[in-house]
Amino acid sequence: MFKKALLAAMLSCSLTAWAVPFSSQHALVFDEETGQVLLEKDAHAVVPIASLTKLMTAMVVLDAKQDMDELIAIDESDVDTLKNSSSRVPVGAVLPRHTVLQLALMSSDNRAAAALGRTYPGGHIAFLDAVRSKLQALGMTDTSIQEPTGLSPHNRSTAADLLKMATAASYYPEISRLTTETAELVDINGKPVQYRNTNGLVGKKGWDILLSKTGFTREAGRCLIMRMQAAGRHVILVLLNAKETAYRVLDAENVQRYLSGQPPLEARALFAHHGVKQVAARKHGKSKSGVVLVKAKAAVKASRKGRTV
Numbered sequence: 001m002f003k004k005a006l007l008a009a010m011l012s013c014s015l016t017a018w019a020v021p022f023s024s025q026h027a028l029v030f031d032e033e034t035g036q037v038l039l040e041k042d043a044h045a046v047v048p049i050a051s052l053t054k055l056m057t058a059m060v061v062l063d064a065k066q067d068m069d070e071l072i073a074i075d076e077s078d079v080d081t082l083k084n085s086s087s088r089v090p091v092g093a094v095l096p097r098h099t100v101l102q103l104a105l106m107s108s109d110n111r112a113a114a115a116l117g118r119t120y121p122g123g124h125i126a127f128l129d130a131v132r133s134k135l136q137a138l139g140m141t142d143t144s145i146q147e148p149t150g151l152s153p154h155n156r157s158t159a160a161d162l163l164k165m166a167t168a169a170s171y172y173p174e175i176s177r178l179t180t181e182t183a184e185l186v187d188i189n190g191k192p193v194q195y196r197n198t199n200g201l202v203g204k205k206g207w208d209i210l211l212s213k214t215g216f217t218r219e220a221g222r223c224l225i226m227r228m229q230a231a232g233r234h235v236i237l238v239l240l241n242a243k244e245t246a247y248r249v250l251d252a253e254n255v256q257r258y259l260s261g262q263p264p265l266e267a268r269a270l271f272a273h274h275g276v277k278q279v280a281a282r283k284h285g286k287s288k289s290g291v292v293l294v295k296a297k298a299a300v301k302a303s304r305k306g307r308t309v
Contacts, residue, residue, distance in 0.1 A: 020254045020264055023247035025221070026240035028159040029255055031233060032167075038235065039258065043159040046142050047240055050215030051108045051198075052162060052223050053150035055169045055179075058105055060130045061097075061116050062172055068098040078114040082151050083217070087111040088195070093188050098174075103186065105178040107195040108214060110149040117148035138164045153219040159238040166225045166236045170211050176227075179212045199224065201252060210234070214248075222248040230259040 020027075022041045029039040037043075074093045089095075089103060089111045097119070103112040120127035131145050143157035143165075157165075169175050182203035183196045198214040201207050208229040215223035221241035228235060237255055242248040254264040 020251070020258050022239070022251050022254075024239040024242040024251050026159045026238075027251065028163055028236075028238040029258075030163050030167075030236045030238075032227075032236065033234060039255070040159070043238075044142070046156050046158055048153045048217060048220035049150060049155055049157045049162065049240070050217040050220035050223050051110075051113075051150040052157075052165075052213055052215040052225055053145055053148065053155045054104050054108060054113050055165055055175065055213050055225065056131060056134065056145055057113050057116055057148040058101060058175050058178075059165075059169055059172060060127065060134055061101060061120065062174060063130070063134070064121055066097060066119075066121065068096065068101070070097050071095065072097055072100050072115050072119055074111050074115055075118065077118060078111040080110050080114070080149070080151055085110055085151065088188075088193065090188065095186070095188075099186060101174070102178050102181070102184065103195060105175065105213070106181050106184065106197050108198045109195075110151060113149040114147075138168055140164055150215055150220075151217065153217065159240055162225060162238045162240075163236055166211065166227060166238065170227050170236075176211045180209055199226070201226075201249065207256075216245075224248050224252065226252065228256075230256045231261070233259055235259065 020039055022039075024041070026043060026045055026047060027039065027041040028037060028043045030036070031038050071094050074089055074091050074095070076091055079091060080087070087109055088107075089109050091111075095103075097116075100112045100115055103109040104116060117124055117127045120130065122129075127148065128146070135143050135145065140157065140161040143161045144154060146152050146154045179197075180202055181197060183194055185192045185194050187193075197203070197212070199209075199212045202209050202212050209226055210229065211225070211227035213225045221243060222239075222245050223241065224237070224239040226237045228237065235255075237252065239248055239251050242251060250265070257264055
């Protein structure tokens, strides 16, 4: 069954007539039952993928069959010096490997992902060798991954290749479970700290999400992979380079509506529903030409320099 589904996912994606006005620069919607690409937009362009990388990191770590209860100490070498992104996992924290994996997948923590690569049997070089072998096995010929977090703009792929990755990841129960948890209290140095899923659609009423991973860097824009059920169909959705989190949500909502036979929502209607405000962008105290759509708090935080989600 796995080989059949993966083979279907690896089929070349021919352009189909699509009714969803994607805001994302690259998009792909794949029906698992029929093996057909339902919707696509520039699905073969090679672009940065940000934290979508962490699905590959998780698969490679799980393939190594390491002791998931083994304690891992977060090290100075796990700190991001490329973009100086923040992390809520402090250096010196000691956590079981399964918790580190959870933080890397659910809350997209970069130090957690870096620690998984560092503690891979044989270290970072062996980790990257395993990634290359996995890419080859999945037929991801247009993908390059050079580190485990997604912070590097040199981690690049296509929507078509990421469909193959998402299909493979869906056969790992741990990945499906961890990426669809809404939140978790984690003991950090004796203090409970709450971590949340970076995908606000997870756990939301009306959504049946079976696998999820978000991504964001300045180079990659807002990205999303989801495996979900809608209108009795199991589909995999890949969205790359949306300019705002709200646009990424808009695309996902409209895919769900498409599957249900409903017309797409316009941005204004959907953003109003989600509390997105229309504001004039200002620079040096003067109004900037045009209008931008900014999502409350969460989008502002996610836009901070270097952060990847």
